[in-house]
Amino acid sequence: MSADNKVELVYNSQNHQELGENYDLWAKDYDRELEKKYGYLAPLPALELLAKYLPKSAKILDAGAGTGLIGELLNQRGYNNIEGIDLSPGMLEEARIKNVYNGLYQMVLGEPLDFATDSFDAIISVGTFTYNHAPSNSFDELVRITKPGGYIIFTLRLDFYKDSDFPIKMSALEEAGKWKIVEISEEYRCFAKTEPDVYVKAWNYQV
Numbered sequence: 001m002s003a004d005n006k007v008e009l010v011y012n013s014q015n016h017q018e019l020g021e022n023y024d025l026w027a028k029d030y031d032r033e034l035e036k037k038y039g040y041l042a043p044l045p046a047l048e049l050l051a052k053y054l055p056k057s058a059k060i061l062d063a064g065a066g067t068g069l070i071g072e073l074l075n076q077r078g079y080n081n082i083e084g085i086d087l088s089p090g091m092l093e094e095a096r097i098k099n100v101y102n103g104l105y106q107m108v109l110g111e112p113l114d115f116a117t118d119s120f121d122a123i124i125s126v127g128t129f130t131y132n133h134a135p136s137n138s139f140d141e142l143v144r145i146t147k148p149g150g151y152i153i154f155t156l157r158l159d160f161y162k163d164s165d166f167p168i169k170m171s172a173l174e175e176a177g178k179w180k181i182v183e184i185s186e187e188y189r190c191f192a193k194t195e196p197d198v199y200v201k202a203w204n205y206q207v
């Protein structure tokens, strides 16, 4: 693994503290690198799944907001009732500069979230459910804080997804009547300029 490859570096983090530190180190260069070096393609199909079902007034949580790329894109589409959470203070600091979130909070997915039950019309999470990042049990809290009838939209890398416990967790929530699948995107490349074998899909569940 090369320290030059920041994606590999964060994927190989041993725990939340190390993951947060690695993202803190990456924060200032993240937007530029994702655009110039990687050609980040993950957000758009997820945003399309959101825009198709949610009015502009929707109260949205960006879970794993990072530097706020998703908030910025939502804002450009006319959504301006957005909050964000992330475990990395450095990434949140960059997101704050974008000035598109009503609130940004340091919280850890997979642990209890400091939001009231039924708080949001939708949750969007791009690039956050992957190797050594947020675990599948994060969905329990995300379901709790989403209003009945609200949506949870997220991306998953397919290579990660197929060997993970995510398919089991997603089905278990459906069988328990906690959410139902609304739409799944076609598979698409995560990065235009590198890693041609990395494909993702975006899922949209209704609570």
Ligand SMILES: C[S@@+](CC[C@H](N)C(=O)[O-])C[C@H]1O[C@@H](n2cnc3c(N)ncnc32)[C@H](O)[C@@H]1O
Residues within 6 Å of the ligand: 019, 020, 023, 042, 043, 063, 064, 065, 066, 067, 068, 069, 070, 085, 086, 087, 088, 091, 107, 108, 109, 110, 125, 126, 127, 128, 132, 133, 134, 135
């Ligand atoms: C690849 S970045 C994606 C950021 C943003 N959504 C985007 O698409 O540019 C993943 C983000 O998830 C955050 N993250 C990873 N695991 C997390 C967890 N368990 N709880 C909260 N945030 C987490 C990282 O700090 C990082 O900012």
